[in-house]
Amino acid sequence: MSDDQDLIQGYDPRTGEPAGAPLPATPAGDVDRLVAAAEAAFPAWQAFDRATALDAIAAALDEHVDELVALADRETALGVPRLSGEVARTTGQLRLFSELLRDGSYQDTVVEHAEGARPDLRRVNRPLGPVAVFAASNFPFAFSVAGGDTASALAAGCPVIVKAHEAHPRTSLRTAELTREALRGAGAPDGVFDIVFGFTAGVHLVKHPGITGVGFTGSTRGGLALAKLCAERPTPIPFYGELGSVNPVFVLPGAVAQRSAEIASGYAGSLTLGSGQFCTNPGIMFVPEDAALLSAIAEAVSGTVGTPMLAERIHSGLVAGLEEMAAVPGVRLLAEGKPGEGPWAPTPAVYAVSAEDFRAHAERLREEHFGPVGIVVTYQPGNDSEPSHLLKLGSVGEGHLTSTIHLDADDDADVAAARDLLPQLERIAGRIVFNGWPTGVAVTHAQHHGGPFPATTAPAHTSVGAAAIRRWLVPVVYQDAPAALLPEPLRDSEGTKK
Amino acid sequence: MSDDQDLIQGYDPRTGEPAGAPLPATPAGDVDRLVAAAEAAFPAWQAFDRATALDAIAAALDEHVDELVALADRETALGVPRLSGEVARTTGQLRLFSELLRDGSYQDTVVEHAEGARPDLRRVNRPLGPVAVFAASNFPFAFSVAGGDTASALAAGCPVIVKAHEAHPRTSLRTAELTREALRGAGAPDGVFDIVFGFTAGVHLVKHPGITGVGFTGSTRGGLALAKLCAERPTPIPFYGELGSVNPVFVLPGAVAQRSAEIASGYAGSLTLGSGQFCTNPGIMFVPEDAALLSAIAEAVSGTVGTPMLAERIHSGLVAGLEEMAAVPGVRLLAEGKPGEGPWAPTPAVYAVSAEDFRAHAERLREEHFGPVGIVVTYQPGNDSEPSHLLKLGSVGEGHLTSTIHLDADDDADVAAARDLLPQLERIAGRIVFNGWPTGVAVTHAQHHGGPFPATTAPAHTSVGAAAIRRWLVPVVYQDAPAALLPEPLRDSEGTKK
Numbered sequence A, B: 001m002s003d004d005q006d007l008i009q010g011y012d013p014r015t016g017e018p019a020g021a022p023l024p025a026t027p028a029g030d031v032d033r034l035v036a037a038a039e040a041a042f043p044a045w046q047a048f049d050r051a052t053a054l055d056a057i058a059a060a061l062d063e064h065v066d067e068l069v070a071l072a073d074r075e076t077a078l079g080v081p082r083l084s085g086e087v088a089r090t091t092g093q094l095r096l097f098s099e100l101l102r103d104g105s106y107q108d109t110v111v112e113h114a115e116g117a118r119p120d121l122r123r124v125n126r127p128l129g130p131v132a133v134f135a136a137s138n139f140p141f142a143f144s145v146a147g148g149d150t151a152s153a154l155a156a157g158c159p160v161i162v163k164a165h166e167a168h169p170r171t172s173l174r175t176a177e178l179t180r181e182a183l184r185g186a187g188a189p190d191g192v193f194d195i196v197f198g199f200t201a202g203v204h205l206v207k208h209p210g211i212t213g214v215g216f217t218g219s220t221r222g223g224l225a226l227a228k229l230c231a232e233r234p235t236p237i238p239f240y241g242e243l244g245s246v247n248p249v250f251v252l253p254g255a256v257a258q259r260s261a262e263i264a265s266g267y268a269g270s271l272t273l274g275s276g277q278f279c280t281n282p283g284i285m286f287v288p289e290d291a292a293l294l295s296a297i298a299e300a301v302s303g304t305v306g307t308p309m310l311a312e313r314i315h316s317g318l319v320a321g322l323e324e325m326a327a328v329p330g331v332r333l334l335a336e337g338k339p340g341e342g343p344w345a346p347t348p349a350v351y352a353v354s355a356e357d358f359r360a361h362a363e364r365l366r367e368e369h370f371g372p373v374g375i376v377v378t379y380q381p382g383n384d385s386e387p388s389h390l391l392k393l394g395s396v397g398e399g400h401l402t403s404t405i406h407l408d409a410d411d412d413a414d415v416a417a418a419r420d421l422l423p424q425l426e427r428i429a430g431r432i433v434f435n436g437w438p439t440g441v442a443v444t445h446a447q448h449h450g451g452p453f454p455a456t457t458a459p460a461h462t463s464v465g466a467a468a469i470r471r472w473l474v475p476v477v478y479q480d481a482p483a484a485l486l487p488e489p490l491r492d493s494e495g496t497k498k
Helices: A028-047 A050-063 A065-076 A080-103 A147-154 A169-185 A198-208 A218-232 A252-275 A291-302 A311-328 A355-360 A387-392 A411-426 A464-472 B030-045 B052-065 B065-076 B080-103 B147-155 B171-183 B197-208 B220-232 B253-276 B291-302 B312-328 B355-360 B387-392 B412-428 B466-472
Strands: A111-112 A121-127 A131-134 A160-165 A193-196 A215-219 A238-243 A249-251 A284-288 A331-338 A349-354 A375-380 A401-406 A431-434 A471-481 B110-114 B121-127 B131-134 B160-163 B193-196 B213-217 B239-242 B249-250 B284-288 B330-335 B349-354 B373-380 B399-407 B431-433 B475-479
Touching: A028 A121, A028 A160, A028 A193, A028 A198, A028 B213, A050 A065, A050 A080, A050 A169, A065 A080, A065 A169, A080 A147, A080 A464, A131 A198, A147 A160, A147 A215, A147 A464, A147 B399, A147 B466, A160 A198, A169 A193, A169 A218, A169 A252, A193 A198, A193 B431, A198 A218, A215 A218, A218 A238, A218 B220, A238 B193, A249 A252, A252 A284, A252 A291, A252 A375, A284 A291, A284 B349, A291 A331, A291 A349, A291 A375, A311 A349, A311 A375, A349 A355, A355 A375, A355 A387, A355 B466, A387 A411, A401 A411, A411 A431, A464 A471, B030 B121, B052 B065, B052 B080, B052 B147, B052 B171, B065 B080, B080 B284, B080 B466, B110 B193, B121 B213, B131 B147, B131 B197, B147 B160, B147 B213, B160 B291, B171 B193, B193 B197, B193 B466, B213 B220, B220 B239, B249 B253, B253 B284, B253 B373, B284 B291, B291 B330, B291 B349, B291 B373, B312 B349, B312 B373, B349 B355, B355 B387, B355 B399, B373 B387, B387 B412, B399 B412, B412 B431, B466 B475
Parallel strands: A131 A160, A131 A215, A160 A193, A215 A238, A249 A284, A249 A401, A284 A375, A349 A375, A401 A431, A431 B475, A471 B431, B131 B160, B131 B213, B160 B193, B213 B239, B249 B284, B249 B399, B284 B373, B349 B373, B399 B431
Antiparallel strands: A111 A121, A121 A471, A331 A349, B110 B121, B121 B475, B330 B349
């Protein structure tokens, strides 16, 4: 979240200059009007053919992909290939939810006929009501205006009001226009989707009595502030926040023996992708003390080149955080990439520290640094500097979106070490990656993008994949309802579960 | 929650005299020791045959039913038939969860093999960790030491520490002893279940870093205080609170024409059951202005007899609340039952008010009165005093565990009126009862005992029925895991979902 302001100005990260004319922040009265419209649209949206409407949004975004990518590239400098891919991911998400709606399983219906003293009970999921979605800086499409939170909430039957991210206002506005037009074209009720701009509008939205839930992807500080607002309302509402994650990676000795060059290059690639601006960026990597591996990592990192970050604030935050990290006793610079061009392009960097020094300063060293920067912790296999021991001490922190193990699956010692790690990793991360890298989150039915606090504020929920719809649903059970009054999915003609 | 005290003294509600010797409150050091033991037991409990252990607890409670009922009757005065039934319900709950464990569906596994660029992803539910359960006053067995929260959390794989309710310390202690012994006899790891006594011990438990979630059934005030503690921890944890509910009942004109005497007697019975100490007590009933119905209600209520409440504090709270309600303009006493015996036995009472006066003073009149007391709101069918209109005005409040409709299912006007009510009732209540009464909650797979705030603090979750286990589970997804490292339910030999 940024400071309050009347005008929302996007910037070109390649130059630091304004990108396009500023947009006005949304006044409180307009927010009230949008929430009232969302509330009015709610009954009709519950009854609407939402699958068709989601498909229409996807089609509209696909049709305008070049225009959207050009707008976003100017405001984010993430580049045309990545942004084109992100639009495809976004429309893929919308279509995943339209499939889910047609399949119907998201309603989680359970029908139990009366038996003895037990009444007839039939349970079905219902949408919460109008919800607020806070867009993320680092995904101008997939976690923004028509991104996963919006798609899953609309699919659930919840009208959505998005709070645009200040890093890409023009992209947000255009995406919102296309989304609104597509919904209107599909015959959806007016008011089922809209957008607001500015910090004050966002706070007003979260406190509005008509809002019944909030989705958020962003910083721990901003997320905690919004979580507090949600909890302190006269009627508290669920807050689904995805905050910070350091995504520890554990490289086991067999993997080093098998493929140290591949690990080094994979790490450098994952660490610097998108200027390191991913919630799944591999911030801490534990490796055996091995000169060849460290030198391979140093070489791979030296070959990377900095690219502009999304905002001046993000760049300056990274620089300040790195100064703090470099000042921790025992931390040394292992390698740097080449400086990027423009005012907000950091130099990729990897630091190294021994497991002993890491343990002594773990609280400072496991801070998230949002950017192309990581720390490599070297351990001695077979003694108490081993990752499983560090984990038992809690030094890796309590909550991450992901954790990664690199092992040689044919090496008995690696497999045994992984077995020792797994029960602990299951407690601190929502996804465990083997022999890969945490960046890149498949949007599927099995996916879980979540984790214990601070990774998320609601660890049972995911913000990526089909199960993301569950955040916006609550069950209702009908007891002994006359057939004529049963919702359609609960009627006896439908398939019953259990 | 009561004030802090070093000794926990139970009382006989029939006399107001102490029941048995007091028990010492649990010192903070002992709480720490129990949490450490729960944490140590967690890995072994995850791997344990928990179904057999739950069955062993159920068998032990059944075997000691007479002793338990005698203890509880002395401390609660709820009577032998009700308490015997409640032990059976409690052991039935334990067995429901052992069945669920054997069936395995609670793990919600989703297996997706790699396809194109998509990795192999396999998701499974995992237990949160050690949890705290706050026992309720009004269900000394079913919502207490070995009640639904404990059974569902143990089933999930979470060690449990119960905070006993002060209204029945001796019953709690004996139930805990039997539970511990049964677990030990089944070979469960030490520390997987224990109990603490006293307000201070409960607060210490909730703030303890080793506790990963809290279940609570009780007052709105107490629940909100604990919810705040959970949210303000350095690592916030989920708080599943069931707080207050007024459970509105809507009687439609056709139902009155069809069976007004049955409605009157059913209402009086539901209202006064267990001295009205149920979270599903029908606190507000909307009826057509009909002299015969009102007179039938008055007659039915006059035939009821007061019974002792669980605690002096509960009784005095009810008396104070009724004085406030009776002072609201337009509210009149419709009928009273016969006074009960003993110092804590209230006189059942029903008040009446017109829909107009209700609307004018709705905030005061929809307060929950925990006891055998209700208010009947009379409306004129066909004008804006109708329930659906009152609901649109929000005057019935935002969150209830249940809502009830009485209608003649063959009466077109009733069916139409119910259709108008239902979309609104789905938003304010987790269970919609037709032509019955909200007290009595079947423990089944379809059941949902939850609702919007203040009914619960987590409206997507239930505290009764098989789905209650979901509160204690979080998903973990394995990405590209070697077969040897996959958890057993995710291996290819197992059935796959999706």
